[in-house]
Amino acid sequence: MKKILVLVLFAVALFFPLSNLLGLQGKNEPITVGAGHSENFAKASAIMQDKCVDCHAPGMLRKPFYADFPVAKQLMEKDIAQASQRMVLTRKLFSGEDAFSPVMLARLEHVVLNDSMPPALYLTMHWTDHLSAGEKQTLQAWIAEERAKLPWSQDAAPEFKGEPVHPLPLTLNLDAEKVALGKQLFHDRRLSGDDTINCASCHDLTRGGTDQAKVSTGIRGQQGPINSPTVYDAMYNIAQFWDGRAKDLQEQAAGPVANPLEMGAQWDEVVEKLNQVPEYQMAFARLYPGQGLSKASVTDAIAVFEQSLVTANSRFDQYLRGNTAILSDDEKQGYALFKIHCASCHSGPALGGLSFEKMGVKHDYFKQRGGELTDADNGRFNVTKDEKDRHVFKVPVLRNIEMTFPYFHDGSTHNLAKAVEIMGKDQVDREFTHDETAKLVAFLLTLNGEYKGKPVSHLTAEDLK
Structure with a gap:
């Protein structure tokens, strides 16, 4: 009886693939x-x-x-x-x-x-x-x-134009006066409720465009719920914030100012304070004729400044432009591993920011992390209320990653090698060897770029004046 049952199950198992092989399935024109x-x-x-x-x-x-x-x-x-x-x-x-x-x-x-x-x-x-x-x-x-x-590939050497990663542009076509105005606003503490913090408090350009803290600290020492992403190269993001709730840099610039946990201000009061500064009055009248100083023009100027924060000319950019000798063998091998295992999410000029992905595709990241789940852990679900978006986040950019620790939306690790290992296991079900991890990290360190002609990793407050 058992033999007959085995034969029947075997015949059934063969029936379906054989029917496909014989062309019994439907066909599309x-x-x-x-x-x-x-x-x-x-x-x-x-x-x-x-x-x-x-x-x-x-x-x-x-x-x-x-x-x-x-x-x-x-x-x-x-x-x-x-x-x-x-x-x-x-x-x-x-x-x-x-x-x-x-x-x-x-x-x-x-x-x-x-x-x-x-x-x-x-x-x-x-x-x-x-x-x-x-x-x-x-x-x-x-x-x-x-x-x-793609326009992104125009600066790449012919042999690298088809790569998943593209070099950042060496020049940008932006209104220099708006960039300067946005820079001033970005560092102006009058945008906060009690004039104590500014945009740079959480996005310090000498710290990789972040605050290098697990979560950000807002007005009156309040702790935010999530890690602060870098503002460098943020113009390449499909949307802003980890959950993508802001469609662009201008919309993002408006959010923290009015957030009670962050800058804790009211926009009408911010506009009133800024209008008391003659320098601002003249600048906005000249650059935004017919509009003047308003929430819209302030956030636009900040957004234009943030568009200027492109950290080009990393060693990897120079490699993509044709200087193949600038990378070591380990760094090149790290890039080869990166292309196979990581580039489906971390591609484009900023190596990320172009899509939303679930945190823990292959394994439960949050179970392994431990601790209580927070509202911030819900990710894009908080915006869409769609269950399939729970634990889904905008893919972070990897430019200057040496400087943007701690890593992930929850700032759960300061160690780049550990972050690589977690991503390998939880996202692509790959246990990287020690050698593979070292080579991937070596490649990632080639992504340290320059701002204003100086390495981001060596910028000082004096360089930013």
């Missing part, structure tokens, strides 16, 4: 790539239409005949829900009418380099749907081609 697109994209589109639609394009699902069977239906729905959180593919993307974002390109490259898509469970049902070596090469060639088109 091929989507034609529009004119003007490269051969690489046409090939890449065909590969994704063949290998990715089942989970990542739910509106185009090619359903096998067993799609509504018990168990199979639940498994498929779960796979589609999980896949859609990472990437949703559409007809417009396949045709080239819509462009793949830099984040989507990074995520595609990640699964190609890690050979993690299609996942093993899916392949047990679809034996021929793995990516061949040739298909992987095609996808990588197309990804590099798309990145080379």
Whole structure:
């Protein structure tokens, strides 16, 4: 009896993958790539239409005949829900009418380099749907081609234009007078309720654009709920604050001033105080004609100044511009590891800031951290009230990371190597060896940039005058 039962289970297990192999599942009509697109994209589109639609394009699902069977239906729905959180593919993307974002390109490259898509469970049902070596090469060639088109890559050497990381620009096109005005406001304590703190209190430019504290200290010594992110290179963030509640730098600049735990002021009172300063009156009348000094113009000036806080010319930037001898072998090997394991989230000019990600994708970070959960630990859920956004945070930028400790939204570790190990385990399920961790840290230290022609790590108050 046991033998018969085993044979029956074996036959059932083979039935589904064999039915797929024999072509009994549904088929999607091929989507034609529009004119003007490269051969690489046409090939890449065909590969994704063949290998990715089942989970990542739910509106185009090619359903096998067993799609509504018990168990199979639940498994498929779960796979589609999980896949859609990472990437949703559409007809417009396949045709080239819509462009793949830099984040989507990074995520595609990640699964190609890690050979993690299609996942093993899916392949047990679809034996021929793995990516061949040739298909992987095609996808990588197309990804590099798309990145080379981005404005970010214009300063990169030809051989590095397709990299997931891009050099920061050496020059910026900003209104110098607004930058100067914003700088003055950024350091003006009159923006706080009792004239004791300013923006630089939590975003000290001599401390990597942070306060190097677990949580920030506001007016009257009040402790904030979360670690203060760096203001350097913040212009590259998709949104501001860890939970992304501010759409841009101007909206972010307005928040702390009126927050009772931070600067504890009222905007109408701040505007009234600043209007008593003749220098400000003249500057705003000249730079904001018809508007003058207001909450909107003050926050705009601060935002323009913060846009100027780009820390270009790190050793890694120089490497991307073609000076390949400037990095050691360990640093280059660290970058190679970074591309495989980290760049799907930490990509772009600032190596982050372009997406929101769950803290603890593979393992429960908060369980391992211990302690009580706080409202701040909810992350983006506090903004969207969507359960799938619980513990989701804006990916932090990694520029000048040597200076921006303690790390993570909760400031839970001061040790960069420890932070790397935590990210490896909890985000990508990888236990980095001691050698791998050392090489990743070596690479990260090449991201220390310059501000006003001086290394961020050596800036003094005198340099910022």
